Amino acid sequence: MANDDRLMVLDSASMYFRAFFGVPEVTAADGTPVNAVRGFLDFISRLVGDYRPTHLVCAWDNDWRPRWRVDLIPSYKSHRVVVARPGPQPDIEEVPDPLEVQVPIIVEVLAAAGLCVVGADGYEADDVIGTVATGAAMPVDVVTGDRDLFQLVDDAEGVRVLYIARGVGNHERVTDHVVVEKYRVLPSQYADFATMRGDASDGLPGVPGIGEKTASSLLLKFGDLKGIVAAAADADSEMSPGPRRRILDAADYLEVAPTVVAVARDIDLTPYDARLPAEPADPARLDELAERYNLSSPVSRLLATLAG
Known part of the structure; x- marks a missing residue:
C-alpha cells in the first residue's frame, strides 16, 4: 500500500x-x-x-x-x-x-x-x-x-x-x-461495557441494575468481563454485594451475550x-x-x- x-x-x-x-x-x-x-x-x-x-x-x-x-x-x-x-x-x-x-x-x-x-x-x-x-x-x-x-x-x-x-x-x-x-472505558473494553449496559434498540437486555457508570467502574477494577464474572464468583474478591448479586443472577446472559455483541473480525x-x-x-x-x-x-x- x-x-x-x-x-x-x-x-x-x-x-x-x-x-x-x-x-x-x-x-x-x-x-x-x-x-x-x-x-x-x-x-x-x-x-x-x-x-x-x-x-x-x-x-x-x-x-x-x-x-x-x-x-x-x-x-x-x-x-x-x-x-x-x-x-x-x-x-x-x-x-x-x-x-x-x-x-x-x-x-x-x-x-x-x-x-x-x-x-x-x-x-x-x-x-x-x-x-x-x-x-x-x-x-x-x-x-x-x-x-x-x-x-x-x-x-x-x-x-x-x-x-x-x-x-x-x-x-x-x-x-x-x-x-x-x-x-470511562478503553475501546477494547467497549464490547464488554455494551454487553453489561444492554441496548433496547437491539433487543439486548443487559444486566439488570448495571448501568453505564457501574459497568465502567467494574471494567476499571477487573479489566474485562471474564475478570468481572470471576470476581463475582469469588467470595473473597473486592466486588461489592450489589453488583456481585446482579452479575451472578445474569450468568446465563453473560455466557452468550459477548459473542452476540462482539463484531466479527x-x-x-x-x-x-x-x-x-x-x-x-x-x-x-x-x-x-x-x-x-x-x-x-x-x-x-x-x-x-x-x-x-
Whole structure:
C-alpha cells in the first residue's frame, strides 16, 4: 500500500436510513421515491470530498439478524421482525415501504458508479466492517451511527469512527480519547461495557441494575468481563454485594451475550477491489439511472468528487 492510502468503510444501512428520514421527499418521474438514494449519494460525496480516502467500501447487511446471534439471544432485534423465516433465510426487517423500494436502486447506482459493495451471507454489515477494518493495513475511517462499532476504534492501528448520529454534516471523530472521555472505558473494553449496559434498540437486555457508570467502574477494577464474572464468583474478591448479586443472577446472559455483541473480525469475504474509481464503471448505465430516477444532480456531484 502507498503511504497516503486511506480506507473509508460505510455502514450503508445506517446511512441510507438516515438519508430517508433526513432528506425531504423527492420522487422520480414515475412517482418512485428517491430521497434516500439522493441523500446517500450526497453523503458519500461529502465524506469523500472532506476526507479524500483512496479506498471505499460500502458494507452491506446480507443478513441483518444472523441466526447464530438469535440462537444465543432470541430477543436480538426481535422487535424489528416483520416476517420470521425458518432455516438459513434472513428474517424480514420492518422497513418503511418508501425506503424499501429505494434500496435496490442504491445497489444499482453504486454498481454503475464502480463503488465497492461488500456483504457476507450470515453476517451483518458490522461484521463486514470489523473484518475489513481489521485487515486493512492502512488508516481506516468507519462511518456509522451505531455505537457498537466503537469497539473497533484503535489509535495504534489508525482506526477511528466517524459517528453520524447527529447527522453526516455534524459527525464526530471518535478516537481512543473520545471513548475514554465518554464512557470511562478503553475501546477494547467497549464490547464488554455494551454487553453489561444492554441496548433496547437491539433487543439486548443487559444486566439488570448495571448501568453505564457501574459497568465502567467494574471494567476499571477487573479489566474485562471474564475478570468481572470471576470476581463475582469469588467470595473473597473486592466486588461489592450489589453488583456481585446482579452479575451472578445474569450468568446465563453473560455466557452468550459477548459473542452476540462482539463484531466479527475474521469472516471470509469474496475478494474485492476497494480503490476509488476516477470514473464510473458503467457510464451509460449510470446516465440511464440518473435520468430515470431524477438523480442527475447527486450523480454529477458524486462523479465530480471522484474525479477531483
